[in-house]
Amino acid sequence: MTSSQNFPDTDDVTVVIAPDSFKGTATAEQAARWLGEGVRSIIANANILIAPMADGGEGTSEIFEGERITLPTTDAAGRLTEATYTFNRASATAYIDVAAASGLPAVADSPCAATGDTYGTGVLIADAETRGAKRIVLGLGGSxxxxxxxGILAALGVTGLNKEGYTLRHGGAALVDLHDFDTAKVNIPAGAVEWFLLTDVNAPATGPTGAARVFGPQKGAIPEEVEVLDAAIARLCEVTGVDPTTPGYGAAGAIPVGITWLSTLLHGTSDNVHVVSGARVVADSLGLPEQIASASLVITGEGKYDSQTAAGKVVSVVQELAETSDAVVAVAAGVLDTEVPEGVIGVELAPVSEVGSVEEQLRRAGAEIAVNYLNISTVQG
Known part of the structure; x- marks a missing residue:
């Protein structure tokens, strides 16, 4: 697969490559570049546009323009760490990933779904406000x-209390005993910012498809902890008056519940909280809809293409954006755990043990996609 001499003319082929990161193996930028190199090995004169994507998870804040701020904070288990976010002074906007301080990889050695908290993310939020942030864009993936x-509320001066008036222990499981909040020391300027919460799921806060039951096990929660956490988030919703069935409020361990309550407390309305698709916000910031409109081939991808992909992940959003165009769509994935939609090219990466590196995996996937695209073009005339 080194030339396109047996295929139709390719002078006008525009290829947009917009993958998510392949977590733990390739950043979105690397994935896009290596897929592009594979495409170019087949379609040498293709016009390739790289658009590394994110959906609110790790790496989202890096996509936006601004100063990169690094400071000491704590991870989900309460251990000292450092985390980085992006601050755009001109727009008074801070772009913060929950995964930066409160992400899963940092506590992979000791999962703490029931006892860990998001205090470290709250530290970043408070710091951003002191620098002049009036708007927080909070990426909710990967917690x-x-x-x-x-935990964010605690970092902003709000602590949960049990019915005896004592401060609750750290972590979500303790919320089963939540009775009220102590707001005497609330950081009003930080809590009163405008919030854009970028979700990669449409899950509600509680129930069979909620924060605990679906995502708790992925964070290391055992079955008994899952049950406690679901009850705990239900109790939090009861105390705060937040509807637990609201789509997206199960993202990042139901962070939107606490943020919505605090903002409503300070403003008297929840109008300053916007729960939106992270992938769509990133796509708009990159001008991806316009790029796709003029594309011949659109390539996206992720580590695992499965039933959760359709719930707001990068791949599903890119597919939706391409529906109104004439472009052929392709998906590269480490694992294709479910079938891609009809008409979409699906390519599963070859095992690293066979090809030697992730870079070569993605290059080969890009080349295979290009061959499939040209075959489709030949059939369609």
Whole structure:
């Protein structure tokens, strides 16, 4: 697969490559570049546009323009760490990934779904406000906790209390005993910012498809902890008056619940909280809809293409954006755990043990996609 001499003319082929990161193996930028190199090995004169994507998970804040701020904070288990976010002074906007301080990889050695919290993310939020942030764009993917955002609230001066008036223990499981909040020391300027919460799922806060039951096990929660956490988030919703069935409020261990309650407390309305698709916000910021409109081939991808992909992940959003165009769509994935839609090219990466590196995996996938695209073009005339 080194030339396109047996295929139709390719002078006008525009290829948009917009993958998510392949977590733990390739960043979105690397994946896009290596897929592009594979495409170019087959379609040498293709016009390739690289658009590394994210959906609110790790790496989202890096996509936006601004100063990169690094400071000491804590991880989900309460251990000292450092985390980085992006601050755009001109727009008074901070772009913060929950995964930066409260992400799962940092506590992979000791999962803490029931006892961990998002305090470290709250430290970043408070710091951003001191620098002049009036708007927080919070990426909700990749969290290690199910605390309903109460760790963030604690960092902003709000602590949960039990019925005896004592401060609750750290973590989501303790919320089963939540009775009220102590707001005497609330950081009003930080809590009163405008919030854009970028979700990669449409899950509600509680129930069979909620924060605990679906995502708790992925964060290391055992069955008994899952049951406690679901009850704990239900109790949090009861105390805060937040509807637990609201789509997207199960993201990042139900962080939108705590944020919505705090903003409503300070403003008297939840109008300053916007729960939106992270992938769509990133796509718009990159001008991806316009790029796709003029594309011949659109390539996206992720580590595992499965039943959760359709719930707001990068791949599903890119597919939706391409529906109104004439472009052929392709998906490269480490694992294709479910069938791609009809008409979409699906390519599963070859095992690293066979090809030697992730870079070569993605290059070969890009080349295979290009061959399939040209075959489709030949059939269609």
């Amino acid at each position: 290690a906790t199910v605390d309903g955002g109460t």
